[in-house]
Amino acid sequence: MSNAFDFPGGIHPPERKQRSNQATLIDAPLPGRVTLPLQQHSGQPATPCVAPGDTVKVGSVIAQREGMISSHLHASISGTVREVSTTQIIIDSDGQDEWNRLPSIDWQRAAPNALFERLNESGIVGLGGAGFPTHIKARVVERHTIHTLVINAAECEPYITADDLTLRHYASDVLEGAQIIAKLCGAQHIVIGIEDNKPEAIEALRQAIQKSQPITVELKVISTRYPSGGERQLIKRLLDLNVPSGGLPADVGVLCHNPGTLLAILHAVRDGQPLVSRVVTLTGEAISQPGNRWVRLGTSIKELLEQVGLDHTALHQVIQGGPMMGAPLLTLDTPVTKLTNCLIAATIVELPPAPVESPCIRCGECESVCPVSLLPQQLHWYARANDDAKMERYHLFDCIECGACSYVCPSHIPLVVDYREAKSRIRLQRIETAKAEYAKHRFEFRQARLAREEAEKQARKEARKSQQRRTPTSAVASSEKVDLRGLRIAHAAAKASVKKAEKTLARVAQEDPKQPLDDLEMQLATAQENLKAAESQLAQAKEQQAASAPSQSEESS
Template identity: 85%
Template sequence: MASAFDFPGGIYPPERKQRSNQSALIEAPLPSRVTLPLQQHSGQPARPCVSAGDAVNVGSVIAKREGMISSALHASISGTVSEVSATQITIQGDGQDTWQRLPSLDWRVADTAAVLERLNESGIVGLGGAGFPTHIKARVVEQHAIHTLVINAAECEPYITVDDLTLRHSANEVLEGAQIIAKLCGVQQIVIGIEDNKPEAITALQHALPDSQPVPVELSVISTRYPSGGERQLIKKLLDINVPSGELPADVGVLCHNPGTLLAILHAVRDGQPLVSRIVTLTGESINQPGNRWVRLGTSVRELLEQAGLNIAELHQVIQGGPMMGTPLPTLDTPVTKLTNCLIAATREEFPPAPAESPCIRCGECESVCPVALLPQQLHWYARAQEDTKLERYHLFDCIECGACSYVCPSHIPLVVDYREAKSRIRLQRIEAAKAEHAKHRFEHRQARLAREEAEKQARRQARQAQQRRPANIAAPSSEKVDLRGLRIAHAAAKASVKKAEKTLARVAQEDPKQSLDDLEMQLATAQENLKAAELQLAQAREQHSSEESP
């Protein structure tokens, strides 16, 4: 068992997991109609590739990946496409549940490119909440050396029991999915981090460990404390590695996946099954039959909760996610998406309205519970004063928005709301600055290209004039000397620009899944165009140089 280290802060809110973890995992009834939003992942929305009236099967591609950070979308029921809009696709079911699967792949012998393409075409994203496209995350080894895969089974937030039930029922399959990622990324070890309040899942993992090969797997049972499931906190707890400010786990050689994502990866590779359903925790005092269900994507939240015995008279609000980091749903007609891991149908007594905010009394409680060792009090003041330089100096973007500070604040200040608004404002400023810098670079690149073309024209003109003045019996000199060195430098610079644009795009998408990536995608596309032009120029120059050197 791996050694457990520690991270600062943390809190111990009521777990309230017993209502949903006492029942067996079951299939939710097949919906008669589904509504599938095109934005169910970080990055760009998927692009529809079907029209109203088209017949589809379960697993048919209905929207394709758009841009670098994006993910495909598949029909979750068989039937007929009834509506295609700019934001969603609606399918009316035929009740037949006819499937369209991809061919099975043996990941042990399959080519790496084939497995990566399978993850891409299966539409798999991180099911822990962020929704980052898995095929992009699996390619991180192209830029970073990964030595450890962490299976994040901590599931520290109250109410949620998705990972617990996933491991109880499918521990062997989760570990096999981990071996697929381990092979793709060349990791040396797999470490499972799970809190000690999941004894049945721990037992299931212990039984599955002997069958998990070829990368060794360690099981680390850690004490229950919120937010031990944060990536940085779990990496510190398991490996005693600090992820530096402004960097991602991959920068220190670690990759994190949750059990649900690993199970989806196995289903896609081994069974050819795209992501069309997921496990959702249904809980809260307003439903009579809490538990975990396999739910088809696009199912109405209202329909799902009614199947679980929703008492609409007692219902106060429905939270998607957990009580600490989740968000209230404005309407029950919202569909289940790839990011829906928990639905809490709460009564007013269960989730009473927040008390009125009072002035900060400088008690320091928020600082003592911060798992990132920030200074929430100072961040609060600077956020409200919009002192963005100081916010960045005090590492605002290291905040994981866990809500621990707000939870203990005796003045009931919505600290996380302040931080979230400040982050959005600063990100917008960064994007505007990046757009201006991008426009400047494009202008400079165009000016340099025009100057180079004009110089080449002038050189050719002078060469023709010199040739016309030269006597016929004197052989003409070879064509203009090719500047291979300069072209190689330009090609290397263009290649570096593409890598930088890709890294920036991936980082922003992981830091803020809701952030618009249009401008960053445009910058990447421009960098890729410049690289293609540089490659073409270099290839032509090499060919010309070779012809000049030949006798």
């Protein structure tokens, strides 16, 4: 076992992975109908580009990305479009499973822009749960210097074994997908972080690493502890780097991807296959045939679970995701999406309801297990008191919502629920504040433009008077210099506003995939327009100054 650094806290809940990691990875039956939500990723929902009655093939684009942070959506079966609404597209299968693939790309010889575009048109998002568009994440090199690509194979949450089975069957392909991303982001080092409870996947990786090229790959096996799969926690354990509060892994030169995403990247580049299916763990004591399946996006969860022996009489609840960070489904009449990595059909004995909450006894257990060294007890009190200022002072947004604090709480307080509600409230306040700031910026920019135009008007007037009197135009030149300096200041401010808007948009999209981003994208677009206007005005002022310099020299002589 490789030496590893460490993060504070963490817990050891029952793993319960044995039920689903014993069977081989197989394809789920082709669905007769799929329901494809337009929102399967962070950011803006995709916009439909098909109509009822249209014939589609597997891989046909049925909805296009909308805005900066969004993702294309593709048909996952061949057939006829049955329904198009503002939230979803329904397709009836023709049973033929005909494909519409993109041309294959030799990634080792292809230009980076061709690879960026392929990721964009393939609709790939992070399959670890966040759903952040991969084509946006790959462009991190435009703003950061990346030295290490981390393959996050920890899969630390109980029940989930999708990455484990993916690595057992496709270790070489996952590493090739990692080589593609390393090429795009400029990483010179690839590190795999995997927990020691996946011996078969570890062995498959060791064999694949011997053939991997051109960038060397290092495998680091770490002890099993939840939540080692958190990006910050894994980066600390593997590289002994601390992602700053409020920052991203890219701030310390690291990019993280999970195995499923890297496999999808290779399929898109090498095979021309858009993201139309994913590996899903099907487990829980209310089904008789647990395991992992390749499932077409849009497949009915109810039908999928019934295919693996769902016992409706024993079923208590179905959790999408893991038991720590997942969410119970209110209905089984919902489809598999790009974000569905696990479905747990649990009995009431297996995952009983939480006991009734009782008052906090200040035992400090929550603090001892927090992997980010927060003070969950204080955050809980401030959340219930709506004291947002103190919550931010105590670094609420560093919370990764892992649920470790709720898991050990003897009073059974739903701490993570409190934190989520507080985060949502504060984010909305931030967006409103940002909107006010950009409105102020637009007003100030307009005032500066009007002042510049008035100054130019006065300068032209003075120039005409000077020409009539045949006197030097030093006063005009002086005003132009002052104006040029002001334009440079305005240009620098506009440039800073664009960078701030980009960073805010990326952070919010990664922190909360379900957060509406309409206002932030509008603010970024406005800032970009202001920057273009400032650049144009500055260039014109420089040309005017250059043109006036010879005439001033002639007059002085």
